Amino acid sequence: MKPHSPAAEPARSPGLRTVPAAAGLGRLLEGPLDLARHWAGEDRLGLIVSGSHAAGDAVWVTHEGRPVSLSDLDVYAVVRDVAAKRTALARARAARTGLGARLLALGLAAPLEVGFHTLANLAALPARPGTLELRRSGRVVEGDPALREAVPAWTAGDVGHEEVWLLLENRAFELLWAATPGGHDPRRAELEALKRRHAVLKCALDLASVTALSAGEYPRSAGERVAWARARPDHAPADDRSSPEPPWDAALAWRNGQAEPLEPGAAAAERLRTVVAWVATWRRLAGVPADPPDPFTGIGRIARRARLRRRLREALLPDALVARLRVPGGRLRHALDGTPRHRLNAAAAALLMFEASCGTPRPVGREGEALGAELRRVLRRLGVASVGPESGAELVRAWDRGLLDGQRTEDWA
Numbered sequence: 001m002k003p004h005s006p007a008a009e010p011a012r013s014p015g016l017r018t019v020p021a022a023a024g025l026g027r028l029l030e031g032p033l034d035l036a037r038h039w040a041g042e043d044r045l046g047l048i049v050s051g052s053h054a055a056g057d058a059v060w061v062t063h064e065g066r067p068v069s070l071s072d073l074d075v076y077a078v079v080r081d082v083a084a085k086r087t088a089l090a091r092a093r094a095a096r097t098g099l100g101a102r103l104l105a106l107g108l109a110a111p112l113e114v115g116f117h118t119l120a121n122l123a124a125l126p127a128r129p130g131t132l133e134l135r136r137s138g139r140v141v142e143g144d145p146a147l148r149e150a151v152p153a154w155t156a157g158d159v160g161h162e163e164v165w166l167l168l169e170n171r172a173f174e175l176l177w178a179a180t181p182g183g184h185d186p187r188r189a190e191l192e193a194l195k196r197r198h199a200v201l202k203c204a205l206d207l208a209s210v211t212a213l214s215a216g217e218y219p220r221s222a223g224e225r226v227a228w229a230r231a232r233p234d235h236a237p238a239d240d241r242s243s244p245e246p247p248w249d250a251a252l253a254w255r256n257g258q259a260e261p262l263e264p265g266a267a268a269a270e271r272l273r274t275v276v277a278w279v280a281t282w283r284r285l286a287g288v289p290a291d292p293p294d295p296f297t298g299i300g301r302i303a304r305r306a307r308l309r310r311r312l313r314e315a316l317l318p319d320a321l322v323a324r325l326r327v328p329g330g331r332l333r334h335a336l337d338g339t340p341r342h343r344l345n346a347a348a349a350a351l352l353m354f355e356a357s358c359g360t361p362r363p364v365g366r367e368g369e370a371l372g373a374e375l376r377r378v379l380r381r382l383g384v385a386s387v388g389p390e391s392g393a394e395l396v397r398a399w400d401r402g403l404l405d406g407q408r409t410e411d412w413a
Contacts, residue, residue, distance in 0.1 A: 177396045196271075
């Protein structure tokens with residue numbers, strides 16, 4: 001992120017301004033990195049930072065007179081052996097309570113994602129977007145600089161269809177989180193508004209990544225991926241209201257230092273535009289018509305995309321996520337409808353499809369009520385009968401606490 005001259009900056013809230021990211025991997029992130037060091041243990045082999053902080057496009061603002069980052073900090077901690085990995089995982093789990101508040105005090109207003117890997121684990125990382133980023137731009141902040149060379153040199157063409165789906169589906173939960181008021185501290189309203197906008201614009205940029213990866217391409221920077229996606233023959237022009245372009249220009253400006261909160265109405269419109277673009281991307285990936293008569297077309301098929309053997313295996317294995325899905329009748333009842341994760345992801349997609357069709361997260365009028373009833377039928381088939389149009393928070397909580405480590409919703413009631 002490049003610093004702006006005062007004359008070039010638009011008017012800002014006195015408590016919030018963008019700050020340069022040049023020192024982001026130095027003193028500004030020393031506190032969060034110290035946590036990662038402690039969790040990894042004294043005999044760790046090294047730390048590698050990946051993601052936007054390594055690439056140099058992390059988003060920083062000043063909050064209460066000090067710089068804080070809105071971008072997740074992704075750390076690969078390299079440990080000596082499996083025993084050290086188990087110990088590190090236990091330390092990290094023990095430190096989860098109250099982690100968000102501690103990270104904010106250390107300058108990170110976003111999750112600290114630390115993965116613990118032996119050298120063998122590092123060499124066996126699968127072909128995923130995160131692995132591509134780690135190999136391309138990961139920065140070794142401790143240990144032998146050659147550690148990054150242990151990461152497989154996968155190409156975009158090696159990334160499987162399932163990994164592309166998971167990238168897109170994970171962003172659905174970010175969009176739902178951005179519209180969920182639960183747990184947000186009113187004393188930090190401006191910072192919370194920026195965090196929500198950051199999630200929306202991160203999703204917008206990742207729609208370009210999904211489009212590129214689905215074609216076996218992955219240009220190096222976010223700007224290059226947006227340019228690539230815009231050049232696609234099936235790219236909808238910005239004035240096509242049926243399939244609007246994601247807010248790519250705003251997202252790129254955001255990454256380049258213009259981290260500004262929006263008025264609530266403008267923020268909601270920007271998010272809805274991104275939701276509509278997300279749904280259009282989902283339909284292209286699923287081979288569904290751009291404007292199907294049934295807005296939920298394809299949901300069941302995509303939820304069932306795993307092989308039957310895998311669906312049955314995951315239904316039989318203990319899985320904390322299943323309880324959060326509130327599947328009636330036990331784990332086996334919906335085994336044929338998809339794995340727990342795929343059903344959860346499909347439920348989030350259905351909520352966004354409802355919102356894209358109605359133009360609002362809540363049913364309005366007779367048509368909205370009818371579509372809301374159909375949404376509930378779709379969700380019941382997926383085993384999440386307790387949620388409807390008004391309950392995106394339930395899905396976000398299951399995603400965060402069941403699949404991740406709970407950092408995004410730790411302060412929710």
